[in-house]
Amino acid sequence: MLFNTPIFFAFLMVFLLFYGFVFLRHKPRIYFILVSSLVFYGTWNYRFIPLLVGSAVIDYFLAQAIDQSGTQSRKKQFLILSVIMNLGILALFKYADFAIQSVADFLGVLGYQADLGSLSWVLPVGISFYTFQSLSYTIDVYRGEMKARKGLAEFTTALAFFPQLVAGPILRAKDILPQFHKLPIPSWDMVKNGFLLITIGLFKKTIADLLAAPAATAFDGGAVSLLETWTGVLAFAGQIYGDFSGYSDMAIGIALLIGFKIPLNFRLPYFALSPVDFWKRWHISLSTWLRDYLYISLGGKHNRIRNVMITMLLGGLWHGAAWTFVAWGAFHGLIIIATHQLAQTQMFVGFAQSQQFFNKWFKWIITFYLVLIGWVLFRATGIDSAGDILAQMHGLADTLPESGSKALVTLGLVCFALFFMHIMDYFVLRKSQQLMMQWWLFWPLLIVIQALCLIVGKPSDAFIYFQF
Amino acid sequence: MTEMTTAEKKENRHIYGKTFLFILFGMTAALGLVKAFVFANDASRETILGRVLEAKSALPKIIAEPHDLVMVFGSSMVDAGFAPREFDQHLKDWGINNIKSFNFGFGGLNPYFQDILTRRVKEAFDANDRRLKLAVIEFNPFQTTITRHEGARSLEDSFLTMLGNDEEIIEILLDDPTRGIRLFNIKYLRDSISAEMITHYFGRALREPRKRTELERDKKRQERLREIGPLLNQAFEEEYPDFEDEEWSYAWQGGGTIAAERKPETLALFEEYYQLILDPARLDDDRLNRIHTADILEMRFSDELVEAFIRIVNQFKTFSDHVEVVMLPRNTDWINYTPEAQQRLNETVKRIEQATGLTINNHQDLPVIRPTMFSDTTHMNRYQGAATYTEYLAKQYRSLLNND
Numbered sequence: 001m002l003f004n005t006p007i008f009f010a011f012l013m014v015f016l017l018f019y020g021f022v023f024l025r026h027k028p029r030i031y032f033i034l035v036s037s038l039v040f041y042g043t044w045n046y047r048f049i050p051l052l053v054g055s056a057v058i059d060y061f062l063a064q065a066i067d068q069s070g071t072q073s074r075k076k077q078f079l080i081l082s083v084i085m086n087l088g089i090l091a092l093f094k095y096a097d098f099a100i101q102s103v104a105d106f107l108g109v110l111g112y113q114a115d116l117g118s119l120s121w122v123l124p125v126g127i128s129f130y131t132f133q134s135l136s137y138t139i140d141v142y143r144g145e146m147k148a149r150k151g152l153a154e155f156t157t158a159l160a161f162f163p164q165l166v167a168g169p170i171l172r173a174k175d176i177l178p179q180f181h182k183l184p185i186p187s188w189d190m191v192k193n194g195f196l197l198i199t200i201g202l203f204k205k206t207i208a209d210l211l212a213a214p215a216a217t218a219f220d221g222g223a224v225s226l227l228e229t230w231t232g233v234l235a236f237a238g239q240i241y242g243d244f245s246g247y248s249d250m251a252i253g254i255a256l257l258i259g260f261k262i263p264l265n266f267r268l269p270y271f272a273l274s275p276v277d278f279w280k281r282w283h284i285s286l287s288t289w290l291r292d293y294l295y296i297s298l299g300g301k302h303n304r305i306r307n308v309m310i311t312m313l314l315g316g317l318w319h320g321a322a323w324t325f326v327a328w329g330a331f332h333g334l335i336i337i338a339t340h341q342l343a344q345t346q347m348f349v350g351f352a353q354s355q356q357f358f359n360k361w362f363k364w365i366i367t368f369y370l371v372l373i374g375w376v377l378f379r380a381t382g383i384d385s386a387g388d389i390l391a392q393m394h395g396l397a398d399t400l401p402e403s404g405s406k407a408l409v410t411l412g413l414v415c416f417a418l419f420f421m422h423i424m425d426y427f428v429l430r431k432s433q434q435l436m437m438q439w440w441l442f443w444p445l446l447i448v449i450q451a452l453c454l455i456v457g458k459p460s461d462a463f464i465y466f467q468f
Numbered sequence: 469m470t471e472m473t474t475a476e477k478k479e480n481r482h483i484y485g486k487t488f489l490f491i492l493f494g495m496t497a498a499l500g501l502v503k504a505f506v507f508a509n510d511a512s513r514e515t516i517l518g519r520v521l522e523a524k525s526a527l528p529k530i531i532a533e534p535h536d537l538v539m540v541f542g543s544s545m546v547d548a549g550f551a552p553r554e555f556d557q558h559l560k561d562w563g564i565n566n567i568k569s570f571n572f573g574f575g576g577l578n579p580y581f582q583d584i585l586t587r588r589v590k591e592a593f594d595a596n597d598r599r600l601k602l603a604v605i606e607f608n609p610f611q612t613t614i615t616r617h618e619g620a621r622s623l624e625d626s627f628l629t630m631l632g633n634d635e636e637i638i639e640i641l642l643d644d645p646t647r648g649i650r651l652f653n654i655k656y657l658r659d660s661i662s663a664e665m666i667t668h669y670f671g672r673a674l675r676e677p678r679k680r681t682e683l684e685r686d687k688k689r690q691e692r693l694r695e696i697g698p699l700l701n702q703a704f705e706e707e708y709p710d711f712e713d714e715e716w717s718y719a720w721q722g723g724g725t726i727a728a729e730r731k732p733e734t735l736a737l738f739e740e741y742y743q744l745i746l747d748p749a750r751l752d753d754d755r756l757n758r759i760h761t762a763d764i765l766e767m768r769f770s771d772e773l774v775e776a777f778i779r780i781v782n783q784f785k786t787f788s789d790h791v792e793v794v795m796l797p798r799n800t801d802w803i804n805y806t807p808e809a810q811q812r813l814n815e816t817v818k819r820i821e822q823a824t825g826l827t828i829n830n831h832q833d834l835p836v837i838r839p840t841m842f843s844d845t846t847h848m849n850r851y852q853g854a855a856t857y858t859e860y861l862a863k864q865y866r867s868l869l870n871n872d
Contacts, residue, residue, distance in 0.1 A: 006653040007646045020484025185480045451501035456667045
């Protein structure tokens, strides 16, 4: 049940009807959100509902046990159990086949042909998101940053909360659980903001779907020209941004309609001026999770290079069980370290801190270029293919001759789409309050954007991040 | 855990009531804009599948005919290549008076869509306990290729809602609720015009252009064609003053005009017209277009479409006394398969024959049909090609249709 489909619209209307008018007491409301969320999840694959509920129940009781344990070592034991349980589930469903295949490939390199078989299990939708969310709860309780909550239903509902269940943002227990305890009534401003985010998200998703075709031309279509290669890479940058940030916006907007506040997950990422800055703007809920629960746990700045590399490698692997994701994570780790090290040198320290217009432009160009290189690793069907595309981008491999003005027009449209999505986000971030006050502009604008989304697009396309 | 006070409950209802109203109003307004856009672009069921829908709505009248019924079912090649009134006349000339034939050839429908249309035909015949005396079904290899199938993907949902019925959509809904609800949405809220269809249409401008012919168009021919066009239109208006703008005319039994109704000077004009349109540059460009859109020379077949075609034949068998499968004549000057394509075609024909228990009558290289009888690389012209082929079919099925 995708957010941009009529079936979800019908689901949301029924949900709002019952939530707003029928279930007005706290417990029935909690159970209603839970049942609705499980129905929503069940439409993907109902067989994985026990896995989701089971994870929640086990982590709920482990957090209770951590809270009530008298000694630090006892607390640690329960935390380790939670980590093993959550990461074990993730490893089993997501990484087992990758590991088996990698071992077989390695044996092959050594000259031993081994068929180790495979599990071929279906990946439960959203597993990477809800296991991280659940894990953050037990870690926070262990660290004493929050008390274990009473109320299994509330905790399970928060974990299964349908707007963010399948593709985030990854919520922190300390942010979301108090909201489930209170079940806030939305203000009209929240609802308007919700409508705005849903509409903008839908529009970004529509643009992302349109960008899928030029991206596929470069990544899946065989021989292309130099211009088409760049167009394809830029199109993928736009596609993944529109797709994922569009989904996040819709998730935040839907939550706002019922009074829940979910933090923003993207903040104009392609305007970043350094790789570190990029990760402060891209998939913020994941990058802050990795920072708070992995990077800091590893020791943070003490041994920065090692810790950044481990964090980024695992961050890459979180996205999918393939060497391309590992390479993508490693690449980002390397550029973060490299830019950090460069900024420390006497030659670049002034440049790194400079706020001059041209320096900022230069930093932006370099960062955006590096991010694009990263997307090639991310999107390519394999390491070899990524190498080919990178070589094509830089004129180091044979490309087809340019086909004519249509290729230029497509490149122009792709660049415009990328820029336009950021301009929309800029308005949402900076100008939405002013826009919402101009009702004569606000409502017609939303209606026209909704109509545009209904006119074009491919509603059957799934969201890219659902696979992660 | 905190419970709402009475005042909070009131506020809660107020907010959700307002939210609901704004959603309903907003979506209604947005859908209104969509409809206005579609209307402004003249996109509707009628402009897209007008001929098919008119033929479909004529089914009750066809079934009520007192005659024995013949239906020639297929693609635009049937539409162009079969003249039902001439067919009936040939039979009458041979003393077979109780036959009425219909042209059910439609452009733009691959076997997947034809299969859905066949269900509607079958339903109409079954509901009235009526049977076709003869069904002639065209197997069009060019409509059954992967390229053709892929090219029509974006039309699938729209065409499904135009040709399918609610029971079929409910069946889809039970299997895949997301798609089912989307189809109902397309059918009832978007007048069968899906977003994919619109995107596909406007996206044409951005797709890479196909290869064009390198041959030069004959300017003299073009000039003369420009002169003849208005003359032919004028002749039509004079000779058919009562013609209503129908794409599938019941009076013409789904076919077009026939030579017997035209004035000799009009037929002479047509003869000249047919010669002029056989400009090699035009035909070569048409051939390249067919290669681009239908893989017409290599013919890599779509399994799904071949299966759909088998279903069509097997459905017709249930309400027809006799079913014939034919491959219509091809323009051998322009359409010549590679050896691999011929091999693939032979295998596909064999597969269809095995699955249907019928032999496919290959009329692709009929000696009576010459390349000059075509109006392009695939379609026969009306007064030479269609007339000759119709007579050929009448001769073929004369003994079968003779009740005596």
